[in-house]
Amino acid sequence: MPDLLRSWRSRMDPRAIPGLAASGRRSAGLTQRDVARLTGVSERWYGALERGSEAKYSADFLDRLSSALRLSPAERRALYLKAVGRPPALASTPDAGAAVDVDKALLQRFLDNQSPAPAFATDLAWNVIGYNEPLLDWFPWAAYRANQVRWAFLEPEARQHLVNWEQDWARPFLGQIRYERAHHPKNEALWQLEREILAGSPAARRMWDRREMVEHSHGALRRLRIPFHQGREVAVRIVALRPMRSDLLRVIVLLEDRHGSDAV
Structure with a gap:
């Protein structure tokens, strides 16, 4: 190795x-x-x-x-x-984004126009399907088969990068998974995401029993501590959008909140 x-x-x-x-x-x-x-x-x-x-x-x-x-x-x-000690699974995981009716060029133009704010798009199961350059400065891993929620729960580093991990990030994510599963009960990618998160994270299993349901995090103030900021804690305001033509796509813009950062 x-x-x-x-x-x-x-x-x-x-x-x-x-x-x-x-x-x-x-x-x-x-x-x-x-x-x-x-x-x-x-x-x-x-x-x-x-x-x-x-x-x-x-x-x-x-x-x-x-x-x-x-x-x-x-x-x-x-x-x-x-x-x-085992080979990888066959590449047959459900693709929640396959049914998303989106003009990829237009989506990319929208994301690029959000600079210097980091912006990205995910499918229904939080697989990253588009991003701008500032997003890669903050989260370089987003370019590599990334899933926002799997990273948050299954990678130890996420708990250091996502300040107040359980209250501000993990519980809202689980609430959103429960919300999307209720609205799309036959979506295989969402079902698989729920299963993998609960199987891989004891903390997620404990929080799941709270049965919280969250629609989205639009407008929420959150804090990050990532290498791009050299360890400085940064407050961001989450802007969450969905196209009028589809609820299978979400767009997220992270707006740095100077007032929130000063209050830390």
Whole structure:
């Protein structure tokens, strides 16, 4: 495992990857810190994997790592076998975004026009299907088979990045899952997301019993502590939108709230 991951990192060109600063580097390839940022985990967590340490590495993380390192199908299979002792599941997961009627070019133009505010779009099951460049500066992992909710619950780093994780982020996310499941009971992607979150997170199972239901987080003030801000806590106002033609797509814009940040 150590030799494989070092080899895969060394062949990557950081200048070709959005969200990474490539100037001033003394050597080619990605550092462990780069890969950690691109996959949404801590450098310590990724370093443990590269050292061959055994841990409960999620399929979501391994898939993001495979995408970030541009692994071939054979290399992805090798990664799974080395990391968790089994091959990856067949790529047959339900795609909630398949039925979304959206003009992708128009959506991308809208997202780009939100700069400098980070903005992204997800399908009904919170799979990221579009983003602008500022979003990648804040969350580089969003470009790699990302699912917003899986990351929030299944990656340890999320609890450090999402301030007041349980009250402000985890419980509202679970409430939104319950809300969407009630309105789309036959949606396979939502059902699978619920199952994976509850199976992989004891905290989620405990909070799920509260039976809270939340429609959306539009207008909510939340706080982040991410590497892009060098550890500084930043308050953001969440703007959540849905096109009039479809409730299978959501667009999120994160507006930095200076007043909220000053109050921290």
